[in-house]
Amino acid sequence: MAAGRHDSESRKSRESESHIDDEDIEEEEEEQPSFSDPEDFFDDVTDEDLLHDILKKKPKPSDSVDSVIIVDCIPKVGKDRLEKLKNVIKKIFSKFGAVVNAFYPLDEEGTTKGYMFLEFSSPQNAHEAVKMTNGYKLDKTHIFKVNHFSDFEKYVNIPEEWTPPEPKEYEDLGNLRNWLMNKECYDQFSVIYGEGEKTAIFLNTPEPTKVEERARWTETYVRWSPQGTYLATFHQKGIALWGGPGFTRIMKFGHQGVQLIDFSPCERYLVTFSPLQDSHDDPQAIIIWDILSGVKKRGFHCESRSTWPIFKWNHNGDFFARIGEDAISIYETPTAGGMVKTIEADGVAKTVRACGVVKTVGAGDVAKTVGAGGVAKTVGACGVAKTIGAGGVVETNGIGGVMETIRACGVIESIGARGVGKKIVAGSVFDVFGVCGAVDISGAGGIAKATKANGLTKSAEGGRLAKKAGAGGEAEKAGVDCVAKTTWAGGMAKSVEHSATVSGSFLLAMSHVRFELICTSQRPVCFKLIFTSQRHVHHLWWEISLGINVWVASKDFTSSSFGLKDKKSLKITAVRDFTWSPTDNILAYWVPEQSNTPARVTLVEIPSRKELCVRNLFNVADCRMHWQKSGDHLCVKVDRYKAKKVESKDQVKYSGIYYNFELFRIREKQIPVDKVEEKEQVLAFAWEPVGNKFAYIHGEAPRISVTFYKIHPNGGKVELFKTLEKKAANHLFWSPNGQFIVLAGLRSMNGVLEFVDTQDMTIMNQTEHFMATDVEWDPTGRYVVSAVSWWGHKVDNGYWLWNFQGVPQHRQPLEKFCQLQWRPRPPSLLDESKVKEIRKNFKTWAQRFEMEDSTRKQTASKDLMDKRRMLMEAFREYRSRKEREFAEQKQIRLDLRLGVDTDELHNQEDNFTEETIEFLVKVEEKIVEE
Amino acid sequence: MKPIMLHGHERSITQIKYNREGDLIFSAAKDSQPNVWYSLNGERLGTFVGHNGAVWCIDCNWDTTKVLTGAADNTCKLWDCETGTQISSLKTNTAVRTNGFSYSGNLIMYTTDKTMGFPCEIYIFDIRDGSQLQTGNPMSKVPIESPMPKITSAIWGPNEEYILTGHDGGDLNQFDLKGNWIKGCKDHSGQINDIQVYKDFSMFITASTDHTARLFDMETFEPLKMFKTERPVNSASISPLHEHVVLGGGQEASLVTTTSTRIGKFDARFYHLVFEEEFGRVKGHFGPINSIAFHPDGLSYSSGGEDGYVRVHYFDQNYLDFTFEY
Structure with missing residues (x-):
């Protein structure tokens, strides 16, 4: 349309030119309507509005330029051999796609200048060609340098002087550990509810107090970092970390479609996983980020189908490792060692x-x-x-x-x-x-x-x-x-x-x-x-x-940042799984049986790669490695079979499965190994986090038992401690400080909870949180939460808080409650002697705490009484007002009910007529002796 | 004390009501025969035969001479209480959802459902005027037009000055006898299943599917108290004797088959009227409670459930002795 107007305007101007020539004729003719714009007309319609569909098709310089590559270091040849060169070049490059155009710059004598331009039909072809032929060796003297034409400018314009990046302005985020400052050591926990719409942080005071609540804080769920400093929220665009006194945003990490994350134990690095966005030359599936700077440290592909976390961190975040085909790859962070x-x-x-x-x-x-x-x-x-x-x-x-x-x-x-x-x-x-x-x-x-x-x-x-x-x-x-x-x-x-x-x-x-x-x-x-x-x-x-x-x-030292430790993976043929010790740089892995060699479990010290212990095992169907939290013991649960039938290449059928626990005592010389056998099916296994006991659930429903074993601290004798029979349990939850354990029958077992003190094996409480789906200990081992998550069960969502003895503290029904997570605490700064001292003076401490508790209870009940009294007074006042009004309207009521006063239920006694009704109660027949 | 079970209905109870003196209990159910019982011993006094569909609502007048029932057979029937004979049958376009006698017993009102293209309507008749009953021409008729949702519960206001309606979306509205809208409020977020007044008409309690029951001031519609549960509340009643309320409800009937009775939470739940604190529960029904009512003397209460039973509970001494500390 715009073009049309231009045409008419130009015609108009041409007409006006002719108009000057034939002035006389024009005057006699009828006056033409004017098509030109009035003088104050301003054309506010842009071409973009009028022709956006056509403008879209307007060629851009990058369209063709992206398909053009420059090939340097080709032979300089004269006219006579130009055709031959062209053929050679064509042969090399045509396999990446159709060459649309080839240009050989020639000097005055017709000799090629040693470089040329090639245009492919698409940028993808050009890209592939650059990747594959850069460095191509035509002969000894001619090694191709191939670049994108569009990159040319970029490389030419690199400034000689390097300008330093601007240092980021320091931003005071406050004390990131301020939540630890409360005097009573209350812990925090995060709660997601309302179908994930709402996320709140609570402080576990006697009546939990809300610290923070935000709508749509996260799109899926939240996670705390291992020491509780950060709260990670999930978004379509990536991960955000929050922390500090007001839960301000500390950092964000853009990773489209992120699904899973993992923190390094030292809270320095964040690993994110997204199934989208992985490309061959730029690994994006798994990204390791530096938390403080927000910088992407390294990307990885994710080919393996192993379970998350794919990368397992060692105890202090110096190394991270993943399992590959016949190898374990150990990477190191710049902090290592x-x-x-x-x-x-x-x-x-x-x-x-x-x-x-x-x-x-x-x-x-x-x-x-x-x-x-x-x-x-x-x-x-x-x-x-x-x-x-x-x-x-x-x-x-x-x-x-x-x-x-x-x-x-x-x-x-x-x-x-x-x-x-x-x-x-x-x-x-x-x-x-x-x-x-x-x-x-x-x-x-x-x-x-x-x-x-x-x-x-x-x-x-x-x-x-x-x-x-x-x-x-x-x-x-x-x-x-x-x-x-x-x-x-x-x-x-x-x-x-x-x-x-x-x-x-x-x-x-x-x-x-x-x-x-x-x-x-x-x-x-x-x-x-x-x-x-x-x-x-x-x-x-x-x-x-x-x-x-x-x-x-x-x-x-030379550079190796986030690279493979010692530049090579740990080669282990057919390795199936590995775990890090939670306290030392020791790695445990197991290898299944291969033709003649038995299965084995190996402990390796990192970074020396010294094998500390090898244990050969026979008739192994599967292995599970469980480290004790303090790193003193490793238990390998071995599923063993009596007979094996190979059905096809990947399908092996085992029969007569029985179980072994191989117990490694890491702290002792040579790492001695003990064995405990179990004939019944093992459903769950858990180490006492601090202490020397372990528990496992075994048997078939409804005859399920929980067995406890104890390892003697001196000599390491393993002995059966106690078996609790006929329990409805499918999960074991030890207190983080040991001694206390919750046996839980979650989901299908209706939410039966049993609180056991393993010191003397007393059952402190047997109770039930109907349909509970989760159990979570707080980081100090003082409280346990049982919860019915909307993700697992659609009604009665909410969480119940118990103390470690199983005494209910608080019941919180919550509409569409999804997830509760305790905020972890950093490791205690008390050393062992201090802990001992506190233990020794426990009585004085206890006295003080009890006193504090009772004063708090008193004030709490006093508060409640005050509140009730206030409510009652307000209500009484309201009632007396209403009663006055009611009395005033008595005449209206009498009129409506024919003068009968019905205000009180029994004040018209004279209206009643007494009626005697006889009920037959019993008929009895007695024979009277004559 | 062991409750008295009134077993006379074949299907779920929809509404129960005491008469003014409390000696009789009227019960309506999804079977087509409303019953009347002696509250003292649970003996059945009689039935009202004539309906051809689920009876949704029942009421009797202050001197217990007439009974009004509304049913899904598109009729609202007026009965003689003593003989059980039908006095009049009013034909409607859709099911009668809720009804009631006015304070004097001279006026009746009922509301109809919004189905089959007919709107939800409030009808008011003067039963002294025989022609109104005969011709079916009401004293006034109020169509409830969108966006106002349909009426799910309604009662007469004090001294028969106005009608109070609870709606599908949780709204409360007030209409005068000519059908003019006076005022409204929306504090509930789910359907209001039941409204019951306090004995002196100064307050009323609403039961809603949003899992709460609320106490309102009659005059101002000001929400006074809120009683929270984890299940839809179908009915709530205020004790005339103590500062107590009782709530009945439970998991929706359609979902009950997939869950156990324990998860349905079919208990009658007692709350303190002022403190909003729960202090007792009574188990018994194996389906949701659809209607619950205190005896006018406050010494007993009855509940009617989806399970088809009406249970009459006389309170133990320890209930009557129980007081809150404050």
């Missing part, structure tokens, strides 16, 4: 935690920022980022600069005193500090001084240090991580009653140099200094406890 890695790309030290105390940082970030020309950044476990120092410091001052920097923070004195940092150059670095705004050196120094003056342990007491640090505002800027952690530790200390536990860490990074200070009261203080020059990392480490231990190491 306290080593230092370098990134060759920017030649900068990428660090790294050592000694397992400090939780640093998205290492990549640090490296980049460091490389960026001297803006050092520390990022701590609490997510605190901090800029200290500036460019050039290192180059000019070397180590001394660092020393100075640290001294500025008041910590270095100890090192200086030990004569390590002799080359102290003052002034300039101070200035640098000033520039960065971390001027309040005294604030930061305050911490250090306090630390020094009081000794590390003392300074932590009662969170005094934390207060101090927190008070000195600017100090936070200088010693962030320290402050944050100390605050947290102080909080913990409070909640565990002045356990005097503080962990603080201080971290500094500078261009090519990193300084790390790690201090905890229970551990020696470690100072670590790392500086790099190109590919070499010199790794220095001081350990200072009461005396001075200095350990210096210098090593060369």
Whole structure:
């Protein structure tokens, strides 16, 4: 239409031209209507509105350009051999698709210039051709360099100077562990209800209090990270992590269609899985993310059909492994083994935690920022980022600069005193500090001084240090991580009653140099200094406890980030399954029978790959490995058969199945193995998490029994402890602290719950939560929740809270309740001696707690009474008003009912006529003797 | 005390009512014969024979001379209570869902279902005017038009000044005798199955499928209290003696066959009127309770269930002695 108007306009203008020529004729003719727009007309219709369907078809430069590739390093030939070259090239490239166009640039003499352009019919073909023929060896002197034409510009325009990425502004998210600060140690739990529409966080106070509730917080379900710091929510676009005092969003990870996630035990990495979006050259099915920086660390394909989690993490997150065809692939994270890695790309030290105390940082970030020309950044476990120092410091001052920097923070004195940092150059670095705004050196120094003056342990007491640090505002800027952690530790200390536990860490990074200070009261203080020059990392480490231990190491490391440990998988033919020890770097795997060799279970130490123990087993149908939580024992449940029938290649039928438990005692020399046999079918198995018992359910319904075994701590004798017969149970739930166990008959068994104290095997309570689908212990072992999830059962959804003895505490019916999860706690900071001490003084503690409980109960019942009294008063007042009104209307009522007063039920006695009704009660016949 | 079981219906009970003195219990069921019983011993006094379909509602007037029944056979019948003879039969287009005598007994009202293209309607007759009953021309007729959902329960207001209706969607509305809408509210989120008044007409309680029963002020429609359960509530009644209410309900009848009685929760549940706290349950029915009522003296109560039984319970002494601490 627009074009049409243009036409008419141009015609009009042509007419007006002719009009000037034939002025006289025109005048005599009838006046033509004017087709031109009035002068103030503004055409507000864009071409886009008018012709969008046609514009869509408008060719774009990228359409054809994407199908064009450049082939470089082809032979330079003269006219005579051009045809032959063309044939060769055609032969090589035509297998990737139809070559639409081939252009050979020629010089004045008609010789080819050594490169050419090829156009394919589609970009896909071009893409394939680039991938397959780049590096193609035509002959010794001609190795093809093949590129996309569209990439050409990109490569040409790479700037000579590398500009550092902008450091991200530090955002204070608050104390991520603030939920641990409540004095009574109440735990939190998350609840999803309303068909998944609503998610709420509750605090388990005597009457659970709602901490937070949001509609549509997640699209499917939620998960807590292993130490409870983060709450992960699932969305179509990826995962979001929430935490801190107000459950603010901490990070998001874009992974379209994500279905499953897994955290590394150290909470540094997140593994996500999505069935969508995997492409051959860019693995996207499983992605490992750095939680603090939000950076994607590595993608993996997911070919295997093994169950989630496909990647299994070792106990501290240094390694993760997955099973492959005839192999177990073990990968390492940059934190592994306290080593230092370098990134060759920017030649900068990428660090790294050592000694397992400090939780640093998205290492990549640090490296980049460091490389960026001297803006050092520390990022701590609490997510605190901090800029200290500036460019050039290192180059000019070397180590001394660092020393100075640290001294500025008041910590270095100890090192200086030990004569390590002799080359102290003052002034300039101070200035640098000033520039960065971390001027309040005294604030930061305050911490250090306090630390020094009081000794590390003392300074932590009662969170005094934390207060101090927190008070000195600017100090936070200088010693962030320290402050944050100390605050947290102080909080913990409070909640565990002045356990005097503080962990603080201080971290500094500078261009090519990193300084790390790690201090905890229970551990020696470690100072670590790392500086790099190109590919070499010199790794220095001081350990200072009461005396001075200095350990210096210098090593060369090369880059291996999220790569295969030692660059190769652990080859194990036909390996079926593996598990990590929950406390050590030990991996257990089993291999089924192959022709002549028996099945075997092997324990391997990682990273040395030393076989610690091999156990051969015969007639094995299947194996299940169960580690005890404390890593002391491993139980392998072996399904054994009496006869085997091979039906087809993959189908083997076993008959006469019986069961063995192979019990490995990991802590003893040579790892002795005991065996327990069980003839009946084993339905469930569970180790006591802390302690030395295990329980399993066996038998056929309705004759189901639960058997307990005990392993003697000395000598390791395994003995039958107790069998509970005729139980309705299909699940075992040990308290996280051992001793107490809940035998549960979930779902098909109607929700029977039995609370057992395994100390003396008393059954504390036998009860039922009808149709319960889930049972969850809280992380402290004080409470248990049984729940009927809407996912499993459609009516009576809700959760019931019991204490560990099975005494009901709270019943909460909840419309379309789906899932309840307790928020995990980080490991206790109390060491064994402290725990012992608390146990010893248990009576005094108990007294105090009981007193607190009874006062709370009293106030609670008083509150209830007050509430009732208030309600009653209000209601009485309302009633008296209504009764007055009622009395006023008496005449109306009398009129309506013919003057009969029916207000009281029995006030018209005269209306009644008495009637005597006789009932025949009994007929009896008695023979009277004459 | 062991309840008295009134076993006279072949199908599920739809509504039960005491007369004003409480000596008689009227029961309607999905079989076509409403019954009347002595509440004292459970003896059947008689039946009202004439309906040809499920009887949805029953009421008797204040001096127990007349009985009104409404049924799915598209009639609302007026009976002589003493003899059980039919006085009049009013023909309707659809099933009669709910009915009632006014305070004086001179007026009757009933409402019809919205089915087969006919709207839900309220009818009011003056039974003193014989021509109205004979011709079927009501004193007033109120069509309930969308978007207002159909009426599922209705009662007379105090001194027969207006009619109070509970609707499918949980709305409550008030109409005067000429059929003018006066006011309404919506506090329930599910169908209102039953409305019962307090003895002095100052408050009323509603039972809803949204698993709650609520107490309202009659004059203002202000919600006073709420009683929560985990099941649809079919009926609720306020004790005339104590500050108690009783709720009856349970899993929907259509779902009961797939679940056990335990899961259906067919108990009658007692709550404190003021504190909203549950203090007792009475088991017994093996189907949902469809209608529940306190005796006018508050010393007994009756419940009628989907199982076809009416159970008359006389309270034990410990119920009468029970008090809440406050």
